[in-house]
Amino acid sequence: MIEARGDNNNNNNSCEEVIITTTTSVDWRGRPSNPIKHGGMKAAAFVLGLQGFEIMGIAAVGNNLITYVINEMHFSLSESANIVTNFIGTIFILSLLGGYLSDSYLASFWTILIFGFIELSGFILLSVQAHLPQLKPPKCNMLTDGEKCVEAKGFKALIFFVALYLVALGSGCVKPNMIAHGGDQFDQENPKQSKQLSRYFNAAYFAFSMGELIALTILVYVQTHSGMDVGFGVSAAAMALGLICLVCGTLFYRNKPPQGSIFTPIAQVMVAAFLNRKLVSPSDAHMLHKAHPTKAPPNANPTINLLHTNRFRFLDKACTKMQDGNTTKEISRWRLCTVTQVEQVKILISVLPIFACTIIFNTILAQLQTFSVQQGSTMNTKLTKNFHIPPASLQSIPYIMLIFIVPLYDTFFVPFARKFTGHESGITPLQRIGFGLFFATFSMVSAALMENKRRISAMESNEILSIFWITPQFLIFGISEMFTAVGLIEFFYKQSLKGSMQSFLTAITYCSYSFGFYLSSLLVSLVNKITSSHHGGGWLSDNNLNKDRLDLFYWLLAILSLLNFFNYLFWAKWYSKNGSSSSSSSTTTNQESNSKVVGEDGIV
Template sequence: MSKSKGSDEYELEGFVDWRGRPARKDRHGGIHATFFVYVMQIFEILAFLAININLVTYFNGVMHMELSDAATMLTNFVGTTLLLSLVGGFVSDAYLNRFQTNFFSVCIELIGYAVLLIQAHYGSLKPPPCNLLDKSSVCEKVSGAKAVMLFVGLYLVAIGSGGVRGSLPPLGADQFDEKDPKERRKISTYFNMLFLSIAVGSSIGVTVVVWVMNNKGWDAGLGFCLAAVFMATLGIVAGKSTYRIRIPGGSPLTRIIQVFVAAFRNRKLSLPENPNDLYEVHDKEANIIHTEKLAHTNQFEFLDKAAILRGDSSKLENNMEPSGWRLCTVTQVEEAKILIRMVPIFASTILLSTGLAQLQTFSVSQGLTMDRSMGKHFKIPAPSLAIIPLLFLVILTPIYDRIFVPVARRFTGHEAGITHLQRVGVGLVLAVIAMCIAAVVEVKRKHVAKENGMLDSIPILMPPIPMSVFMLGFQFFLFGVADLFTLVGTMEFFYSEAPERMRSMSTAFSYASVSVGFFLSSVLVNAVNSATRNITESHGWLRGNNLNRNHLDLFYWLLAVLLLINFFNYLFWSTWYKHKKVAGIQEDKVSVGA
């Protein structure tokens, strides 16, 4: 932050307002600016999760896909959406600013919902209704132009929603100056409240909107989603005059690639004994303004060769800019090292997302077979079961932020109560326990179905098995709390540890890990079916539409074992990880990014 006289005293380096003028600390940013981010997050996630949690029903019941195909298509859709968050983050880091990326992304999402709404409204754009009671009837699966329209609508939503996820979280975090101790402490609170916004929006989506879809029709439900995304657009635009908007700094990937190229070119050179002899710009980096200087670290020393001065030193003496493909600064090298160090942490959170994927696919199918009555006159829609963990999260998130963090801070001295990596570790342990409970509950559900001679009953069309759907609440609750620890922990970790010029893309790693986890879920389901095709009558643990004849319980036990192995893998890498150090304020940065 500049400290010159007059109005410049409050100008924030590297930030502008929505008109491109220098942002001022006394006028822009702070808690009041994040309010609009929360509003956008609530309405956008409301729409996305409503269709997300209910799409298996839509694909299976309206588009007549097989249950396994419907589950695979859902996980592919969600996985693509979250993977595209990396694209949204890259664009907002390199070219458009984070406000512009959010605005254009949500407009694309609006168009996607409009396409889906049109298809859901007109019967000629869907397969004809199918009578499931008549075994002689043939259900026409969605195909041709109808399938194309479905895919276009879904993946426009995916592109838009991915762009929002890649740029919205860092836009809110940018409203606080991490160089100011008072504002820096609020960054952790911001991420907790962002998660609370996700929980609030999701709660409305999986209850109100899902109820509308199931009782008033999919066209009415998608109309609700379209209206919600429109409100999200208004929300982000309404706050434009309050934002601190970081200036895009060009492609961060180019800077990373330059380090590897320069290090390879200098591979035969010897490193100087003193790291201070490596190249660094101490006044202003060429072509990169307002970039924090990173201190040298000893990991991945082969990359340090990118900063060895050789023939380029003559250019420096003549004030000529050296080629970035031959000579890189220490800061640039350290940025590449940070990215490498993040990869194992990123990879260690993927399998948890594979477990979470089951809550939106097979757990919903389980709920369809169970007693969903709540009183005499109300039946809970199976997709709305996710309200169980969400309601707990709405309560627990403020308690975590306002009670747990201050108390833990007194014992640990860490501004966030516990370190980000410790928070992720707690989430991974809870995921193991949740998957074990899910397996036990499924064993019990199948036992009840067998006792009552209902192994071949058809969900919805026949009475449910006499077992309350709330038995699934235990696994939903624990996975929800695991998500509170893991998603928020990784999001804040990636934001605080990332170089300033790639924070959007880095923060999107938390969503990208969920994406890969959903894709892995599809791969794992197919692999399990292939491996067990000669073991069961259904030619695979998870094949066919009859969940009672499948072996979902064994699949859950398999996931529990994999999650446990993954936790020990995470322990190794989190211990190995070295935190980012900013030159001149190393200790301070370690305490924030730990």
């Protein structure tokens, strides 16, 4: 809640005093929530149900989409790979929109509900197009007919892309709000619930793993044997069940009201810093502008004074007072901000390098959902005499393992590590991200070795290897993702101290996926262009993987991943050194060492 008050009788040359308090969470009627009846793991369970069903629907589409695009829409291999990566990249870039709308105007529950129905409509339209022959190009076999196959164009292509990007819009806006809405069910000021919050993030990844597992086994099997129209229809049914699950928990949720535009306080700091660029910041941080302590309204949680840090000193201009001799002059908030407001902008800037270091990680993920699936389609998929493994189902292997590992990690490893580290999550989110980035490199090393072996066997010995030869790359990356994905979400969620930006900050983590998939498309195009003079049309220009050099492309990604890991180590060390006073791990310390003062205006 933001309350602005002009104050012409103060002695600090301050701008209009602004009280920003984090309004207590409310129930579905808008009344203050009851900690006994609302929130906690019982409320988060409904959100976990939605997470499981939503990922089930979107994963069944995304992970096997390349097969549909190639076999039924008749796009080339490289173009199909780019369609898939651009689709998934768009999902994650749109998460910023969902996070912004939620924190600023709609709140997470209504954002999920509205865009969940948009996602559902996209699934239904995809199913209709896949079912009606007049909405698809004529049937043909891409392997035997070659150039005779006509790819989807005009109205048929339009229907396909409209359906696809309705799904992208809905899923993109739903994803960050599912995590944030579930996290909002826990009070971080309560030590017991703070530990439950870390457990919730692990439970959320468990729900994600279960959804992925079902999508990559049962739903992909349905797509392969009953048709993509039925498969897309099952995805629609899964999304509908997820929305029903969300609505069923309405009476139990703690809901955070929207706070108005979350970008305005950020813009105020930037504008004030520019306008005051000629001022000299005082050497004594106590001389920087702080709003006056004011008694908090009875139904509000007190906000927090952040300690001043020396990083990004140019932003201190925004809270540097002008010495004009007039102690009663009212100064615009676009000219003078408070230390807390400036420090929270510093937090946002300081986490960006951490975010950037996970882009290569998600570029690797893009390969497992595109080229590795196509790689598997060229191998022996026969398991028994009458049963063949759908190539896309290979991605279920790490999730089969993770549904056992994640509970063990949360039940045994976290309490054990907590005894040594004192951290509520066992190890810090930054350490967790680092482990994941390190393991990701070996996923691509394994992929490169296996692709080289598969290609040599096919070309020199005319031997088709079993599809299980490429399972290690999925298995290693699954372990990597368990560390990186959960660590990144927990890290970003906890940056917004007592705040109103959880959905938006969670959305930033999904942008890493987006940039990773976009980078994948860019790398494919660049590699083809650069290597075209030495390898005909390039490493990845042929629709025949036996003629392409996918193994060299995997080696390139392995090298990039290793370099990215060392880059991450630098920035993680820099953040720990320069951002500790504002980091999530020191929230409690800051709260104890600084009185909880209402009146410090800021982003949260």
